[in-house]
Amino acid sequence: MVRAPCCEKEGLNRGQWMPEEDKILVDYIGKHGHGNWRALPKQAGLLRCGKSCRLRWVNYLRPDIKRGNFTKEEEDTIIQLHQLLGNRWSVIATKLPGRTDNEIKNLWNTYLKKQTDPFNTSQRESNKKKNNKSVTSHMVSDMPVPTATEQQQQSQTSDHNSVNAKEESLSSKINDENFWLEALSIVDSSASSSSSSSSSSMDLTEAEIVNPAIGQQCFDLFSSYGTDDDGMEFLVNFSMGVVDLEELSLF
DNA sequence: AAAGGTTTCAACCGCAATGGC
DNA sequence: AGCCATTGCGGTTGAAACCTT
Known part of the structure; x- marks a missing residue:
């Protein structure tokens, strides 16, 4: 069976969302809720597929989204939970109110993965200095969980x-x-x-x-x-x- | 100043899960 | 039980921003 496309792609906008599109989406959901995502763009008058609308809302426009840098505590939590759960970003996100799975995934792939890799320890530090961003780097916990490397070593010994x-x-x-x-x-x-x-x-x-x-x-x-x-x-x-x-x- | 390299992160894609019929 | 529509998830991409030389 041929898989049905997720949405009609002809004539729909793709890529970066314009502020006007954001406003339409926020206004519509504010008045009607999102209901059926597939039907939403047509009802709201957006030239986007439902999937794109959902993603934009969930990852960016929701009012309870917490923007800005992750705190040390949040980073430590992500590191611990990742060691426990692996790449189950949505589950990890439920433990960090206001943070999205996409945001956590990006943080992990760009920073925390290197933090927990003993052969890449200083990379983000140097980038941090370059970018002058206030992201802390450490792995301290009251109840330490062994790193993947340590776990491997433990299992081997x-x-x-x-x-x-x-x-x-x-x-x-x-x-x-x-x-x-x-x-x-x-x-x-x-x-x-x-x-x-x-x-x-x-x-x-x-x-x-x-x-x-x-x-x-x-x-x-x-x-x-x-x-x-x-x-x-x-x-x-x-x-x-x-x-x-x-x-x-x-x- | 500009070219080239690197990093970031919003957005997309494809698949799996779920639920209704 | 099987089909189909829809939603949700995780991996990946690519444009923009930033840095280095």
């Missing part, structure tokens, strides 16, 4: 027996209340009784990781369980320092 022994050791801690009390600080215990300190972790709702070393152990352990969608969501939150304690029952 450790044998399966020692890994299994470590997992068994960590697994045994999951049901150890003191282990969790040491690692976590309760953020939201409203759904449980105030005597939560003496209850099991399953009675609590949400906690912050206050002991990075233990947090790292937990992360290693949970990662070893594999990652379906729910597990992935848990790991994302965990990597950002927050634990949904109800999810612990999954492990």
